[in-house]
Amino acid sequence: MSIHAAEAAKDDASYAAQEEAHGIEPRRVGDVVMEMKNITLRFGGVTAIKDISFDVREHEIRAIIGPNGAGKSSMLNVINGFYHPQEGEIWFRGEKRGPMRPHEIAHQGIARTFQNIALFKGMSTLDNIMTGRMTLMKSNFWQHTFWKGGAEREEVEHRRRVEEIIDFLEIQAIRKTPVGRLPYGLQKRVELGRALAAEPKLLLLDEPMAGMNVEEKEDMCRFILDVNDEFGTTICLIEHDMGVVMDIADRVVVLDYGRKIGDGTPDEVRSNQDVIDAYLGVSHD
Ligand SMILES: Nc1ncnc2c1ncn2[C@@H]1O[C@H](COP(=O)(O)OP(=O)(O)OP(=O)(O)O)[C@@H](O)[C@H]1O
Numbered sequence: 641m642s643i644h645a646a647e648a649a650k651d652d653a654s655y656a657a658q659e660e661a662h663g664i665e666p667r668r669v670g671d672v673v674m675e676m677k678n679i680t681l682r683f684g685g686v687t688a689i690k691d692i693s694f695d696v697r698e699h700e701i702r703a704i705i706g707p708n709g710a711g712k713s714s715m716l717n718v719i720n721g722f723y724h725p726q727e728g729e730i731w732f733r734g735e736k737r738g739p740m741r742p743h744e745i746a747h748q749g750i751a752r753t754f755q756n757i758a759l760f761k762g763m764s765t766l767d768n769i770m771t772g773r774m775t776l777m778k779s780n781f782w783q784h785t786f787w788k789g790g791a792e793r794e795e796v797e798h799r800r801r802v803e804e805i806i807d808f809l810e811i812q813a814i815r816k817t818p819v820g821r822l823p824y825g826l827q828k829r830v831e832l833g834r835a836l837a838a839e840p841k842l843l844l845l846d847e848p849m850a851g852m853n854v855e856e857k858e859d860m861c862r863f864i865l866d867v868n869d870e871f872g873t874t875i876c877l878i879e880h881d882m883g884v885v886m887d888i889a890d891r892v893v894v895l896d897y898g899r900k901i902g903d904g905t906p907d908e909v910r911s912n913q914d915v916i917d918a919y920l921g922v923s924h925d
Pocket residue numbers: 683686687688706707708709710711712713714715755
């Protein structure tokens with residue numbers, strides 16, 4: 641067994657022990673699927689990310705936390721190809737990633753939601769979620785025009801999958817409602833639906849519970865856990881609510897001023913003095 645595999649096995653054992661102690665069935669956290677190696681990202685004179693390395697393992701819920709401006713959203717933007725780091729390497733499913741555009745990365749099975757909701761406000765819930773299927777659509781405009789039978793069959797299948805997501809997220813009642821008319825918490829749920837429509841292997845969520853009341857947060861937590869459990873989706877999420885992070889994350893990486901100051905299980909991170917000094921000891925909105 642390699643050192644890496646031995647470490648992974650040890651980590652697995654500690655997850656299982658922790659979860660057993662809490663009376664929870666051990667989750668099937670697997671091998672490393674994504675590795676960020678020594679990532680540095682600069683915007684002119686601002687260094688948003690300084691030499692950060694961390695990995696994400698199959699089927700886990702990996703949280704990224706840290707104060708405002710720490711570089712969390714920038715890191716998600718690096719993962720999904722919106723930003724290109726000046727230094728460092730990204731490995732996904734055992735392969736080093738070359739320069740790729742966001743839509744190519746989406747094709748690899750990485751989808752995301754945004755810190756500021758990115759939906760078409762005038763379009764219905766159903767149509768917004770349908771846009772999430774774009775990366776999976778085989779037929780284009782010309783095929784839709786001249787290859788009616790095949791394109792229609794494909795369309796029916798896409799609609800069926802979208803309806804499944806609508807059922808899963810319990811938003812049947814708003815399927816025809818223009819998204820701009822929905823309360824904020826529901827818009828966040830629709831955005832999750834749009835990301836799920838792409839059937840991602842790795843789902844990136846940028847503050848999925850920000851601005852929500854307690855009940856909405858509980859719902860969102862349940863949906864995230866269900867996605868992780870039922871679809872086996874690996875999840876990497878940014879969240880400020882420490883109660884939520886401690887409850888649902890398998891491992892947590894902590895950023896501060898673009899640097900990594902902690903990385904480990906929720907318990908490890910919670911007792912890390914650097915993390916307490918920089919983040920946990922102070923209040924956050
Ligand atoms: N497109 C950009 N151009 C210039 N600077 C940027 C850009 N995006 C981010 N930054 C800077 O990079 C740093 C990290 O920002 P980022 O948005 O990643 O932080 P964050 O941890 O997500 O913060 P928050 O909790 O407030 O969302 C900040 O100093 C920010 O001003």
